Amino acid sequence: MSYEKEASVALISDGDEDSDPLVEVDLNTAIESAGIGRYHAGAMVVACLIWMYMSVVVTAEPFFLKGMTDRLELSSLEAGAVAACRVVGCIFGGLFMGRLADQIGRVKSMAGGIALTACFTLLGGIKSGGFSLLLVSRFGVGLAGAGVLMTNSTLFAEICPAAHRGRFLALMHLFWPAGMVACIWVVPQYGEREWRNLMLVTGGPGFLLAPVVLCVLWESPRTLLMMGEKLKAEAVIRTIAFQNGTSIVEGNEKWMLADPPAPSEGAVEGWHTAFSAPFRWRVTLPLGICFFAINYASQGTFLWLNEYMTRLGFENEDINLEYNLIAVAQVAATLVSIVLIDSGQRRLTLAFSFVLAGVFMLVAVSYPDNHQYVTMFFVIACFWEQFIWLSLYIVAGEVYPSVVRNTCVGILMGPNRLGGVISTAIGRVLMNDDVALPFILHALFLIGGGLAALMLRDDKTRQCLNDQI
Numbered sequence: 001m002s003y004e005k006e007a008s009v010a011l012i013s014d015g016d017e018d019s020d021p022l023v024e025v026d027l028n029t030a031i032e033s034a035g036i037g038r039y040h041a042g043a044m045v046v047a048c049l050i051w052m053y054m055s056v057v058v059t060a061e062p063f064f065l066k067g068m069t070d071r072l073e074l075s076s077l078e079a080g081a082v083a084a085c086r087v088v089g090c091i092f093g094g095l096f097m098g099r100l101a102d103q104i105g106r107v108k109s110m111a112g113g114i115a116l117t118a119c120f121t122l123l124g125g126i127k128s129g130g131f132s133l134l135l136v137s138r139f140g141v142g143l144a145g146a147g148v149l150m151t152n153s154t155l156f157a158e159i160c161p162a163a164h165r166g167r168f169l170a171l172m173h174l175f176w177p178a179g180m181v182a183c184i185w186v187v188p189q190y191g192e193r194e195w196r197n198l199m200l201v202t203g204g205p206g207f208l209l210a211p212v213v214l215c216v217l218w219e220s221p222r223t224l225l226m227m228g229e230k231l232k233a234e235a236v237i238r239t240i241a242f243q244n245g246t247s248i249v250e251g252n253e254k255w256m257l258a259d260p261p262a263p264s265e266g267a268v269e270g271w272h273t274a275f276s277a278p279f280r281w282r283v284t285l286p287l288g289i290c291f292f293a294i295n296y297a298s299q300g301t302f303l304w305l306n307e308y309m310t311r312l313g314f315e316n317e318d319i320n321l322e323y324n325l326i327a328v329a330q331v332a333a334t335l336v337s338i339v340l341i342d343s344g345q346r347r348l349t350l351a352f353s354f355v356l357a358g359v360f361m362l363v364a365v366s367y368p369d370n371h372q373y374v375t376m377f378f379v380i381a382c383f384w385e386q387f388i389w390l391s392l393y394i395v396a397g398e399v400y401p402s403v404v405r406n407t408c409v410g411i412l413m414g415p416n417r418l419g420g421v422i423s424t425a426i427g428r429v430l431m432n433d434d435v436a437l438p439f440i441l442h443a444l445f446l447i448g449g450g451l452a453a454l455m456l457r458d459d460k461t462r463q464c465l466n467d468q469i
Helices: 003-011 027-034 038-059 061-071 076-104 106-123 130-159 162-173 175-189 192-203 206-216 221-226 230-244 270-275 280-311 316-340 346-364 371-399 402-413 415-433 437-455
Strands: 023-025 255-257
Touching (some): 027 221, 027 230, 038 061, 038 206, 076 106, 106 130, 130 221, 130 402, 162 175, 162 371, 221 402, 280 346, 280 402, 280 415, 402 415, 415 437
16 A cells, blocks of 8 residues: 555544544654554564674674685785775765665665665675775675665654664664574585675575565655655554554544744754754764774774784683673673663763763773783673664764764764774784783773763753754
8 A cells, every 4th residue: 555545544634523623743743642552562573684684794794804815816905905905995885875865764764775786795796806806895795785784773763752763773772683693504514615605695684684675664654754755754643552462542543743943044954954053063073983983993993902912921712701791791781781871861861871981991901910800891891882772873864863873873873884994903013012002092082972972952852852953
């Protein structure tokens, strides 16, 4: 049934004296009244599959890069260029895929991004392509995939009632480590000579997932209303309420959505919105610092922790155990956040997590001779790093208005991936001077991120979202 046919119920004539009058309902009230139920559960299943798929695609990269380097006889510089191309693609993808989702809709953007991720992953498996095609393939994976996860979060932020929004968004993150586990199970089935087959296996499921996204997920009613599709937005609300077994107006189904609010006088739309007066200092700058800090610290820790522990005399079994404990800590952080994320103000939760992650990382490198301390405190630091990522995704998806939400989130997430690039580039130099120095710098960035979080002046914890500037 089309959007327009479902929405036509709202246009029932109210000329009958005995009939209830037509009630006008604003969008926030409608979303709150639709509640949480069967629709959100089904949509969450699809959302979690998206997170698992993207996790598998990213996690498989180091494994096929090793085989690719050996089989194509690439230099270390060429292998590094292939890996870096995906990060560069992510930077551009955050900007352009973010904007695209505000222009054509969340669901179409996600489905297209997943299909393109599959295409570019498979493109790298063409034997005759050579080194140049691999560069294009990894850039394309970063470009197409960058907007998928943030748009997934944006969609759920826009369809969930305020009291449950944080929990639903946090739940998705549980399936990133699930995807890592699935990938680690698949990888041993393929030897280094079969690295192209590994690319095919990890990328191919995207062709099945993309149509599922289009068929199962409904477009965000907020996006539809901002695009001038009022009847479609109303149809989505009616469908969600019907599947959840709720009523928008108690005892009266004769209702229609109110017109969207008019934009503020002089409001700037597009990429410039993030740097306009209402958002520049209160939202964009603090969150930009937060994203840069966590990108710098988490990428650097993941990359250099192995070498740090090796230089301290840890056995390989101990290092493998450390990474397994970190994965468990990330899952634990996600589970804790599902319970607690809607309890306190997001900005304070974010600041608290940043500071604790930084403090525990400093403690971890303060006792290099005590291996138990090193192991324990790095795990705790990574627990709070995961909490930071969870909180940042949620905050970024709430503080901007619906008309430019994904555009602004893309500006925050895309360019600030440079933090991870910089951390990777200078970590070796710092480690050669002092084995603990990279992690001391990571800790200082994390504590700085906590101070930036306190600068945030817009907190939407348990509050309805804004739709217009």
